[in-house]
Structures are given as C-alpha cells and as structure tokens.
Amino acid sequence: xxxxxxxxxxxxxxxxxxxxxxxxxxxxxxxxxxxxxxxxxxxxxxxxxxxxxxxxxxxxxxxxxxxxxxxxxxxxxxxxxxxxxxxxxxxxxxxxxxxxxxxxxxxxxxxxxxxxxxxxxxxxxxxxxxxxxxxxxxxxxxxxxxxxxxxxxxxxxxxxxxxxxxxxxxxxxxxxxxxxxxxxxxxxxxxxxxxxxxxxxxxxxxxxxxxxxxxxxxxxxxxxxxxxxxxxxxxxxxxxxxxxxxxxxxxxxxxxxxxxxxxxxxxxxxxxxxxxxxxxxxxxxxxxxxxxxxxxxxxxxxxxxxxxxxxxxxxxxxxxxxxxxxxxxxxxxxxx
Amino acid sequence: xxxxxxxxxxxxxxxxxxxxxxxxxxxxxxxxxxxxxxxxxxxxxxxxxxxxxxxxxxxxxxxxxxxxxxxxxxxxxxxxxxxxxxxxxxxxxxxxxxxxxxxxxxxxxxxxxxxxxxxxxxxxxxxxxxxxxxxxxxxxxxxxxxxxxxxxxxxxxxxxxxxxxxxxxxxxxxxxxxxxxxxxxxxxxxxxxxxxxxxxxxxxxxxxxxxxxxxxxxxxxxxxxxxxxxxxxxxxxxxxxxxxxxxxxxxxxxxxxxxxxxxxxxxxxxxxxxxxxxxxxxxxxxxxxxxxxx
Numbered sequence: 001x002x003x004x005x006x007x008x009x010x011x012x013x014x015x016x017x018x019x020x021x022x023x024x025x026x027x028x029x030x031x032x033x034x035x036x037x038x039x040x041x042x043x044x045x046x047x048x049x050x051x052x053x054x055x056x057x058x059x060x061x062x063x064x065x066x067x068x069x070x071x072x073x074x075x076x077x078x079x080x081x082x083x084x085x086x087x088x089x090x091x092x093x094x095x096x097x098x099x100x101x102x103x104x105x106x107x108x109x110x111x112x113x114x115x116x117x118x119x120x121x122x123x124x125x126x127x128x129x130x131x132x133x134x135x136x137x138x139x140x141x142x143x144x145x146x147x148x149x150x151x152x153x154x155x156x157x158x159x160x161x162x163x164x165x166x167x168x169x170x171x172x173x174x175x176x177x178x179x180x181x182x183x184x185x186x187x188x189x190x191x192x193x194x195x196x197x198x199x200x201x202x203x204x205x206x207x208x209x210x211x212x213x214x215x216x217x218x219x220x221x222x223x224x225x226x227x228x229x230x231x232x233x234x235x236x237x238x239x240x241x242x243x244x245x246x247x248x249x250x251x252x253x254x255x256x257x258x259x260x261x262x263x264x265x266x267x268x269x270x271x272x273x274x275x276x277x278x279x280x281x282x283x284x285x286x287x288x289x290x291x292x293x294x295x296x297x298x299x300x301x302x303x304x305x306x307x308x309x310x311x312x313x314x315x316x317x318x319x320x321x322x323x324x325x326x327x328x329x330x331x332x333x334x335x336x
Numbered sequence: 337x338x339x340x341x342x343x344x345x346x347x348x349x350x351x352x353x354x355x356x357x358x359x360x361x362x363x364x365x366x367x368x369x370x371x372x373x374x375x376x377x378x379x380x381x382x383x384x385x386x387x388x389x390x391x392x393x394x395x396x397x398x399x400x401x402x403x404x405x406x407x408x409x410x411x412x413x414x415x416x417x418x419x420x421x422x423x424x425x426x427x428x429x430x431x432x433x434x435x436x437x438x439x440x441x442x443x444x445x446x447x448x449x450x451x452x453x454x455x456x457x458x459x460x461x462x463x464x465x466x467x468x469x470x471x472x473x474x475x476x477x478x479x480x481x482x483x484x485x486x487x488x489x490x491x492x493x494x495x496x497x498x499x500x501x502x503x504x505x506x507x508x509x510x511x512x513x514x515x516x517x518x519x520x521x522x523x524x525x526x527x528x529x530x531x532x533x534x535x536x537x538x539x540x541x542x543x544x545x546x547x548x549x550x551x552x553x554x555x556x557x558x559x560x561x562x563x564x565x566x567x568x569x570x571x572x573x574x575x576x577x578x579x580x581x582x583x584x585x586x587x588x589x590x591x592x593x594x595x596x597x598x599x600x601x602x603x604x605x606x607x608x609x610x611x612x613x614x615x616x617x618x619x620x621x622x623x624x625x626x627x628x629x630x
Binding site: 177178180182223225230243250267274277282300326 | 345349351352353374375377380381383440443444489490494495525529530532534536537538539542543545546549576578579614615
C-alpha cells in the first residue's frame, strides 16, 4: 500500500524564534518555530504500518539525510514523540492509515520545543521540568538507620500505577496549551510525577512538595484543556493528577493563592444562590486587598457595561435553592 | 421535539445574547424547550476538582431532573456539556457512585436511574433535528463571510465521556454547519484549542495571550468572525479582547458570535433580535459583508 508522507525538514536558512525579539511578548508556538520546509515522500508499506515504519523506510532507502529519533519501536522507550498532523504522538504507536488525512500524513518536530534537526527536537526544557519536581524519594533528615527494608503496602502502590506508567516521552508537554504561552509552567508530565512522589508513603517531604507545587508555575497554571489526557500514549491522564495535587495542596493548608480563592468563591456562590455569580467571582478570586490586580480588571468591567452585558447587579437565586443547600450540607466538605 | 433545556449560568448572566438567540431559533428548529429552572450550576470543573462527591451530587440532581422530564438534556455551553457528559458517563457505569448520589438526592425527592443523554445544541442539529431541516429553514445565506470555528475544550476532550470515540464526526460539525449556511469555514490550528478562560483569574496575561493568539491566527487566515458553542470561550475571546490586544500589542478586532446567533442570522432574524449589538467587539464589519446593520 502506498502512503504519502510530508516531512518537516530543518531549514538552516530558516529564521529561529522571534521569542528573543524584545517587544514581542508571548509568541504563539507557530511564531516561535524555525521556518521549515516540507518534503514529500512516497513509501510502499503494509496496511498495518505505523508512522515510524515510514520514517525508517525513508531514511534507509530514500534519503539518508533525514534525522529521526527512535529506539524501541514498541511504545516503551518514549523516544519518538513527534508532531503528526498537528498533534504530538508516538510515531511507533500511530497507524499510518488512521493518520492519513486528504491522502497524506504530515510529520514534523513539535513547534513548542526547540529544534535540533528535522524530526529531532531538543528535550532539555522537558528534562529541566522533570527534575524541578524532584522525582525521587526524599528521606527524613537525618536519615534514620534502617532496621529492615522499607516496606510499602500493596494498596498504596496500586494507587500510583497510573503515574508510574509514564515513559517520559514528552508528548503531553509538546501539546500543552499552558506551556505554549508560559514557559515557566512545570507542565503535565512533571506534575503527574510530582503527584506520584507526593503520594508515596516512603516520601518524607510531601508537605514541602505541595508548597513548592502551589507556587507560580505549578498546579494552578494548568488551563484544564485535557490535551495531555487525550494525547498521552500510556493513559497517565496528567490533568487528573494535577487536579488531585490541587486538592492535596488545599487540604495541606496552601490556600493563599488565586486558585484556591477562585474555587472557594465559586463554591460559595453555588451554595448561596444555586448559580455562578460572575460579578463577585473575579474580585473574590483576586483577593479584595490586592488593589493593583483589582484595578487591572476595571477596563474589562467598563467594556461590559458599555456593551450592555454586565450581569444583573442583584444576583438572583434559583427556585428550590433549599435542595442545593441540603446537598452542600451533606457532602459539601469544607464548602458547607 | 421536547428537550430538557439547561441554559447554564453564563447565558443567564454575562451572555444574555446567548439565551435570547437560543429562544429565537428553537421555534424554527422545532425544539420544545423545557427549561430546568431548579437545576444548579454544573461547577465548570472547579467543583469536581475540589470535591468530586459534591459535583457528582449536584450534577446527578440535574440529570435526574432531565430524566423526570423524559427527554434528552440539551446544553448550549461546551463547558456544561463537558461536565454533565462526564458525570452522566461515569454514573451510568459506576454503580457505587450512582448509589452515593442517590443517597444524597433522594432526600430532595429525586432518584437518578442513569439514563439521561446530554447533548449540546450543536450535536442535536446533526443527530436529532437533522441537517435537512436546518437547511430548509435558511432564509439568508451567509455567502461572502469567512468564519473560523472555535469549539472550546470541553466539547472535544476527554473523548470517551463525550462519545467522540463512537462519533468522531462531532469534531467537524462546526465546519460543516458554516458551509451549510453558505459561508466559508476557515481552517486553522486554534479551532480546537483552549481559549484560556480557566486561567483568567490565576494567570491573567497568559490567559489573554492564549485566546488572543488563536484569534490572531484565524484573522491572518482571513476570518471575518469566530463562532463558538461555548459562552465561557465567548467571555475570554469577546469581553476580554481589548485587553488581549493590549497584552499581545496587536490590534485584534475580530467579532465572536455565539452558535445560535449565527443560526439566527441565517434563519432571517435581525441582528438586534439576536442582541448582536451587545458585544464588546463590534459585529458591524462582519454584518456589513452580508448587508446587515447594527
């Protein structure tokens, strides 16, 4: 069966990132990537072939200059994470037939990462984030002399099977929408690992970890878009782990941040009126004493008033509110 | 066709134009809207992340109310769709969770059997109302307009609970609808990406840059306007657009239409009837292309 592959080739003449250009903040990923040229190849492969088969066939039999990174070809090593038709995937796990769109498959280095050559991107930003969450067990200090090996109940490790399945391929970070505008963000892979270590009964630094992860660039910088859940080839569901970390951080007392205030204001509004009160949500989330940030929202409010879109000043309660209050009373936890 | 109608908080708050335009198009589409006045906010994912059991119970109540109406639950918000789909998916499969919900809502006079189907208006156009009926109601072709679709994350992801595994065509309904109404759909990467709204209160400038970048990409591809089935996306893309222009240091100026507003125009309603004169970003330029004024 013949397949057509369009490969994004490194163009040394191409202009690198305009991220470095002063006065051009937050360039979109496609503004940031080097100009690439696309080269089309035709390969003859069996119906069940994957994208990586095509790339290897091209390199072996048509064009030795093509740079491809791969190793195990079995979705274990995590080397071949790449952009296929505009989304990050493992090339060894993506069937060509499923990814053929309008008769062709487009493969390129992900624009969110620096490029080294052709289909090989620089994974350093990924590893820096991975290391930043301290993905190792931290013992009590000073280390107590062990009487025996550290035993862990089965159940507590079963809890972590999902996170341990991560193969560090970086696919989630390549497609992370927060990372695209915020290089500081630790990103889905690192935070999923953060959850794994914060929850390991052998780790003695869980609370300190939660404090670190609650800071700027941490769990509250996720935009909740589910790209990482959709793209992860191993079912790690990083977003779900980030949400669990948020809960753990709040429970551990790290509440002085806009994320927690936003959640609290949201819950109060639903409890007290059954609906979201848009008028108070933003100021409550920012914090009434944060005058500078409060002022920043004023032009937006004026725009709404001018358009005749300001929510009603008297926030209406839904009929049958007592039901909602009773539910909060029963299962509302800290929102009672 | 009778539907249990869940308008969501935003169409009753900062986006009244969405509510008004939905009411307007219901009649030509043959939709009999039974609004769930007593249903609570879906929690927009914020409540479920902080307290999953509370979110299960509140949304279980809404699903039970729709079940009692004996009709599918129709949403007009990608976020409500995502949250309610998620809960209906899990409650239909996890008996323990369902029992917990029922233990809570039984006191309030409701029991949820786990049968409610949650469908966004966009899906209903294709799957229940029928695209032929929509086509038959068109009185004003939107020829000459280039329209960029903007879905909103929660109507696309996660794919299991939204039924996209069984119905992958749901990923292209907006493009098909735009073409059906006589306009030209703009193809761009931002169509399926995040508007940034969930981060707006924690990380304002980044959230604005995120939405602004997508609109700019559509504009560079020639879009006269964006259309979205999500009022939260609308808030970030329209109401916050002047601020996004400031952050990006670019003049964006692209109007954002709600899905029912676009349908309403094609069905022959006047822009004022759809409150197209109540947007932060003026809709004037786009409407002039189809010889309409606001």
